[in-house]
Structure formats: C-alpha cells, structure tokens
C-alpha cells in the first residue's frame with residue numbers, strides 16, 4: 001500500500017446563472033447581473049444601477065452564464081470528482097440557491113437521457129464507461145437515495161416511503177444511516193429505474209404528507225469499490241470511493257408571519273438545516289481551529305466529511321438573472337463566497353472494514369464451485 005501524503009485542498013465553488021425563463025421574458029424583466037466567464041467573476045450593481053464603483057464583484061473558481069450547457073458544466077465540475085471517486089476518494093457535489101434558480105436542473109436535469117440530462121445520470125455514464133475500459137480491475141457500484149425533510153430522513157428507494165430513518169455514529173466518528181437501502185447497480189440502464197423509483201417516492205411524500213418539495217434536501221449516494229488488478233504489486237487491495245450528489249432545499253428566507261403549528265415547525269426546521277450549514281461554513285471559513293457546529297442539524301452531520309473533512313467537494317451555487325431576484329442572488333453569492341475558504345484533506349479509502357466486494361467475490365466463487373460439482 002502506498003503511503004498517502006494528505007494535502008489540503010479548498011472546496012471548489014462555482015456559480016451558475018440560468019437564462020431568463022419564458023415568464024420573465026414575457027414580463028420584460030430586466031437583468032443587471034454581469035457575468036465574466038473568462039475572468040470567473042460575477043457582479044451586481046450596487047446603489048444606483050449605473051454606479052459601477054458601488055457594484056459588488058465576486059470571484060469564484062468558475063462562473064457559468066446562461067449559455068452554458070449541461071455537458072460543459074458536467075465536464076468542469078463533476079468529471080474530475082468522479083475520476084477521483086473511481087480511485088477511492090470521497091466526493092461531494094452540492095447545489096445551493098433559491099427555489100427556481102436551477103438546482104434540480106443542474107443535478108438531475110430535465111430528463112434522464114436527453115441532452116439536458118444533469119449531473120446524476122452523467123456521473124453514472126462516466127463510472128460505467130471507466131469500468132468498461134479498465135481491464136483486470138473488479139468493481140462494485142451501489143446506490144442509495146434519501147430525502148431530508150423537516151429534520152426527518154426518508155429512504156427514497158424503500159417500499160415504505162413513510163418509514164423514518166435514524167442517524168447513527170460508528171466508533172470512528174463516521175455517521176451512517178441505519179436501515180438505508182443500498183442497491184447494486186450493474187449498468188447505465190439501472191440509473192433510470194433508480195431515479196424513477198426515487199422520483200415516485202418524492203411525489204408520494206409530497207401528496208400523502210402535504211409537503212412542499214422545495215423545502216426538502218435530497219442526497220443521492222454512489223459507492224464505488226474497486227480491487228487492484230492481479231498483476232499489480234498491490235493486488236487484491238480494495239479502495240472505496242463514495243460520491244454524494246446533493247440537491248439542497250431552496251435557500252430563500254422563509255417568512256415567519258402567519259406560520260403556526262406544523263407549518264411553523266416546518267419552516268424553523270428547514271431553516272435549521274440550512275442555517276446550520278451556514279454556521280458550519282462560517283466556522284470553517286474563519287480558519288480558526290474553533291468548534292464547528294456539525295451537530296446542529298442532520299444535514300451538517302451528513303455533510304461533515306464533505307466540509308472540512310477528507311472529501312473532494314464542489315459547491316454549485318445557482319442564481320436567477322432577473323433583478324427582482326437580486327436580494328436572494330446577493331445572499332447566495334455571499335454564502336458561496338464564504339465556502340471558498342474551506343479546506344479539506346482528501347484521501348484514498350483503502351481496505352475499509354465495510355467493503356463488500358470481497359464478500360461478493362467469495363460468494364460467486366462458492367456458487368461456481370457448487371455448479372461445477374453438480
């Protein structure tokens with residue numbers, strides 16, 4: 001096994017601005033957001049719209065304008081992360097922004113197979129394509145899909161959508177979810193089934209429990225186990241990479257007026273996860289070795305290793321271009337700016353105790369032997 005040098009690596013933060021939609025075009029909405037894709041900058045007017053001295057300029061690792069297609073976005077954000085996951089690193093890609101800014105479009109896309117398919121199906125394609133081309137190396141890919149609503153975790157791939165899941169902690173301090181279903185997937189075709197089941201579960205939750213889907217966070221997780229080829233000096237070692245694809249709840253501030261009972265509980269709880277995320281980002285971006293409040297919410301516990309941990313993380317902040325969204329856009333850009341300061345220490349996960357590839361291989365070998373005997 002190779003001795004790993006753990007280098008610090010900042011969380012990569014990119015911004016994507018969607019085009020004006022047809023309603024906004026019909027209403028002749030103005031946009032004074034300026035995007036300099038080559039210079040990785042996005043600026044908003046400050047004070048009067050013509051006063052450039054007061055404008056607020058933000059610089060990110062990349063800035064994508066309304067003309068940026070799904071493939072280009074994938075190549076520059078997710079592709080390097082998937083590459084690393086195949087080598088045994090953990091990766092997280094999450095979208096943040098107000099409702100309607102393009103989080104789900106970016107993550108899932110408009111369809112599973114068309115040119116506007118998003119990051120999730122494209123990650124699958126890249127993984128299975130790589131597996132096809134890597135000779136002598138055995139791989140095992142598993143998926144799970146969950147939703148966090150009102151601080152309650154729900155398994156989107158379980159039969160019983162209403163069942164609630166519990167967060168648990170291993171002795172190592174790593175967080176896991178008890179009873180979460182994980183499925184082995186063998187090909188790109190499996191993705192459409194998994195996504196359809198997940199989508200259906202979300203709709204069921206929405207109607208059965210009268211929920212507002214813009215207030216839920218969804219986490220799609222892919223675990224890739226790979227075994228070093230037989231002819232390699234490290235033959236038989238297993239490396240495991242986990243990829244989290246996270247579509248966060250809408251970041252808009254929720255009005256507290258008129259919210260009572262369950263609705264109020266819901267609003268405060270949804271705020272709890274997102275504001276806890278904000279607190280974690282603030283604590284980490286201060287760069288001091290102080291306390292990081294991961295335990296404030298389930299979301300921050302689930303994303304603990306992605307923020308300040310051993311994961312390669314990309315944050316995609318999505319914004320709308322129209323001026324009536326300017327306040328929310330500014331708040332998203334400020335939030336994203338803080339995240340740029342977070343340092344992670346990614347490392348390859350080698351031979352973890354919970355790897356299942358070896359068990360699978362042993363089972364297959366046993367079955368083969370039985371068949372030959374029969």
Ligand code: ADP
Nearest residue numbers: 017018019098099100101102103104105106110
């Ligand atoms: P969110 O998940 O942030 O609430 P959505 O992803 O559902 O927002 O986007 C709202 C609408 O805008 C959808 O109809 C989506 O197809 C469209 N949209 C979002 N981003 C883009 C984009 N970059 N290009 C084209 N259409 C987009």
Ligand code: MG
Nearest residue numbers: 103104105214
């Ligand atoms: Mg959405």
